[in-house]
Amino acid sequence: MAQHADHAGPERGDREQQVLDRIDRARRRKPKVREERITLAHGSGGKATQTLVEAVFLENLRNPVLEQLEDGAELAVGNARLAFTTDSFVVSPLFFPGGDIGDLAVNGTVNDLAVSGARPLFLSAGFIIEEGFPVADLTRIVTSMSEAAEAAGVRVVTGDTKVVQKGGADGCYVNTSGVGVIERRTRLGVETARPGDAVLVSGPVGDHGITVMLARGELDIEADVASDTAPVHEMVADLLRAAPGVRALRDATRGGVATVLNEIARASEVSVVVDEGAVPVRTEVRGASELLGIDPLYVACEGRIVVVVDAAQADAALRAMRAHPLGADAANIGHVVADAPGMVLLNTAFGGTRIVDLLVGDPLPRIC
Amino acid sequence: MAQHADHAGPERGDREQQVLDRIDRARRRKPKVREERITLAHGSGGKATQTLVEAVFLENLRNPVLEQLEDGAELAVGNARLAFTTDSFVVSPLFFPGGDIGDLAVNGTVNDLAVSGARPLFLSAGFIIEEGFPVADLTRIVTSMSEAAEAAGVRVVTGDTKVVQKGGADGCYVNTSGVGVIERRTRLGVETARPGDAVLVSGPVGDHGITVMLARGELDIEADVASDTAPVHEMVADLLRAAPGVRALRDATRGGVATVLNEIARASEVSVVVDEGAVPVRTEVRGASELLGIDPLYVACEGRIVVVVDAAQADAALRAMRAHPLGADAANIGHVVADAPGMVLLNTAFGGTRIVDLLVGDPLPRIC
Known part of the structure; x- marks a missing residue:
């Protein structure tokens, strides 16, 4: 069997080994952020983000689940297979044609769960609000989240609100994390x-x-x-x-x-x-x-x-x-x-x- | 039985009904934020926070799980009972005697799960970073998170990084959400x-x-x-x-x-x-x-x-x-x-x- 494996290369089911191999390769590569300070490019999702994630986050928090760098982590709890994901939203402006930060935050996390092959179930909502932000705008954002959650069949079950001094944020930032259940047999990746x-x-x-x-x-x-x-x-x-x-x-x-x-x-x-x-x-x-x-x-x-x-x-x-x-x-x-x-x-x-x-x-x- | 219930008042196990009653009372109360703009007091955890949460978040996102306003939501997925919680951290300064925003963010969410009666298992980490923030400070924060996660026996399994322009945040904010498993029979509340x-x-x-x-x-x-x-x-x-x-x-x-x-x-x-x-x-x-x-x-x-x-x-x-x-x-x-x-x-x-x-x-x- 071992001989067979040697010749056949990694099987699709052999995911843990693939991950370990990748950890190994990543360790040898030792990525490094060359800049001394964070730039907007580090938030672009492109090359700088990738280096930052590998050099700072993976290097320090390394574990086989995080290492997969999927949109959602796949977890086993009891006999349930769960997907768990997080996303912070800092979109500017907060309101735009077709949507706002509220439905964006709900749909973004619903979609991260969906592409993990999970049925989205529960969301959290964490708000960081700048002092002076209009209560009416916050209400509009939360109403939009509520409608998006209803449309997606998920419930916002836990939340948190922080307020920072004027100039400590740009209006309002929203984090949503999500939990879904994975019911399909095959794995996506x-x-x-x-x-x-x-x-x-x-x-x-x-x-x-x-x-x-x-x-x-x-x-x-x-x-x-x-x-x-x-x-x-x-x-x-x-x-x-x-x-x-x-x-x-x-x-x-x-x-x-x-x-x-x-x-x-x-x-x-x-x-x-x-x-x-x-x-x-x-x-x-x-x-x-x-x-x-x-x-x-x-x-x-x-x-x-x-x-x-x-x-x-x-x-x-x-x-x-x-x-x-x-x-x-x-x-x-x-x-x-x-x-x-x-x-x-x-x-x-x-x-x-x-x-x-x-x-x-x-x-x-x-x-x- | 109905007669008995009329006289005996809510039983401890009769939590759903208690929650529905509370929803009912809250609906009749119709809380209202009197201020037109968010103030620091809305983030204090005190009276203004409570009014904001009830008037804006609960009013719009109302459901029996959120309504309990516990530190962690209790969820059933398959035969597992889960606790799910979220917290954003905006502490200033980021580093202080005894800790920093990194271990604070891990311990805060671990503790919210713990007081929900859950065994903490998995965390997410969402970063909002101000352009110009030192990469060395970010690394120190992530290292501290890693050590705190190891000490608490939890794994950071999913993450997200956003960068905002200079002046759009005060250094670095961290959101952690957490998933734990509830193994005890009796409920806390x-x-x-x-x-x-x-x-x-x-x-x-x-x-x-x-x-x-x-x-x-x-x-x-x-x-x-x-x-x-x-x-x-x-x-x-x-x-x-x-x-x-x-x-x-x-x-x-x-x-x-x-x-x-x-x-x-x-x-x-x-x-x-x-x-x-x-x-x-x-x-x-x-x-x-x-x-x-x-x-x-x-x-x-x-x-x-x-x-x-x-x-x-x-x-x-x-x-x-x-x-x-x-x-x-x-x-x-x-x-x-x-x-x-x-x-x-x-x-x-x-x-x-x-x-x-x-x-x-x-x-x-x-x-x-």
């Missing part, structure tokens, strides 16, 4: 993509980030866009029923689709090839992105998922998503190959190929 | 105190709050005090084994022992009578409190618990706490009576009696 797999997105990318950016009013651009903030758990449930060959799921938030694909390529030691022309982008979002000098692939969505699925089930997966209102414009945008492990390659509309690397810097701070 | 019960504290009160206040260096007071930040879960486990008649447990954080006693008096519709001379307060803390014009009963601790226990088991409970290093100075400080429901009364050292009300204003902002 960014490290499970295999050559030949198809890569799908559930709809147009970049709506949320561009909407928030324009809502700041600092740019002289007007566009008819709204945030895509929405709870994806029902669409994910439909998807997983229709296509049990789904291997990895992520919601494309901070850092956008490009960041998710880089995480998959890196964790699975494969490369992802994306067909630029196949990526759905709304005309308004494409236009605003060009004016801002940003690639929509890096712009946050808050109601879109990236799916890696066995190619044989790609059509079934697309059909399942398209049958749901949130997935009406789902598209097959690329595939997984064995060459150039860790890379994301874009076949451009002009027939060229370029590398889609992790984001450097943060062109869109405080989008979520 | 602030609404279960009965006339005759004894009220205990596990040690000297106010060390943490006074330490942080003095560490700010704004006052010309020096005192040899250190924060009491510590994980109380083992002491609580010993206590619950030795005294199954424990009815309510709370860690006396923001708002101090006085706030906890008010919550118990209010929720249980009893009054709590405290013997001022029996409350353990260190000489340095008493001296600094007098200079600051604060009653130590309102000053936050981060490693002290308040216990309501069947009087017949008060000595057993004290012995169990005193056998643990964190409870060496545990004391019986008062008892529960039926008169004047909702009130906390202090028998002073001078032979008088005064009402210990919920805190108005916030003399000690950003203590935790």
Whole structure:
């Protein structure tokens, strides 16, 4: 048996060993933050965030669950399998077309649970409020959270409120953590993509980030866009029923689709090839992105998922998503190959190929 | 049976009905925040916090679990009973004698789980960091979290990092949420105190709050005090084994022992009578409190618990706490009576009696 394992390489079920191997490699790599001070780029979800997380958080808090760096941690308590996740929201402005920090905070955590393959159940809500913040605005945020929670079928069961002096925060920040139950047998994970797999997105990318950016009013651009903030758990449930060959799921938030694909390529030691022309982008979002000098692939969505699925089930997966209102414009945008492990390659509309690397810097701070 | 229930009043096990009754009463009361803007007092844990929580959070997010306003929500998932809790930490300064925001954030959530009667298992960690914050300080905070988690036997399994522009935060804020498993049969709750019960504290009160206040260096007071930040879960486990008649447990954080006693008096519709001379307060803390014009009963601790226990088991409970290093100075400080429901009364050292009300204003902002 040992001999067999030597030759066969890691089996899909052999996740603990894969994780231990990765810990081992990470230890040898010894990542280091070169900057002496935190910059906005450390919050972008891109390269600087990754280094910070590995050098400061993982180095010190290292354990096999955290090491997986999934959107939700998978835990066993009694005979229940739980997903547990956390997210702080610092979006500016607090209110924007299509949503506000309240429903964003609920949907964000619901979606992190959903893409962990869990049924979202319970949320916590922690508020950090700046002295002088209007009570009416806080009430509007909480009302929005309540409506979002009801729509997603979750309950906010515990909370906390802190107030800091004027200038100690920018209005209001919200942390939501979430607990869900994992009922499916197979495991999902960014490290499970295999050559030949198809890569799908559930709809147009970049709506949320561009909407928030324009809502700041600092740019002289007007566009008819709204945030895509929405709870994806029902669409994910439909998807997983229709296509049990789904291997990895992520919601494309901070850092956008490009960041998710880089995480998959890196964790699975494969490369992802994306067909630029196949990526759905709304005309308004494409236009605003060009004016801002940003690639929509890096712009946050808050109601879109990236799916890696066995190619044989790609059509079934697309059909399942398209049958749901949130997935009406789902598209097959690329595939997984064995060459150039860790890379994301874009076949451009002009027939060229370029590398889609992790984001450097943060062109869109405080989008979520 | 209905007739019997009419006469007997709510049974202890009849918690759901009690909660529904309380929802009903709260609905009739219709709390309202009179201020138009958030003040520091809304974060004090006192009267303004209570009104804010009831008027804004409960009014909008109302459900029977949240309604209990316990430190941890009790949840059923599969055959497991879980406790789930959240806390944001905005303490200033970030580093102080006896601890820092890192171990404070771990111990605070471990303790909220412990006083819910749960065995703490898993934590999340969410960071909001101000641009320009030293990476070395962040590393020190995370190292401290790691050591505190190891000491408390919990794992940080999921995290999140956000960065806001300079001036958008004061250094670094940390949210921890926690999941624990509830293994005991009987339920704990602030609404279960009965006339005759004894009220205990596990040690000297106010060390943490006074330490942080003095560490700010704004006052010309020096005192040899250190924060009491510590994980109380083992002491609580010993206590619950030795005294199954424990009815309510709370860690006396923001708002101090006085706030906890008010919550118990209010929720249980009893009054709590405290013997001022029996409350353990260190000489340095008493001296600094007098200079600051604060009653130590309102000053936050981060490693002290308040216990309501069947009087017949008060000595057993004290012995169990005193056998643990964190409870060496545990004391019986008062008892529960039926008169004047909702009130906390202090028998002073001078032979008088005064009402210990919920805190108005916030003399000690950003203590935790």
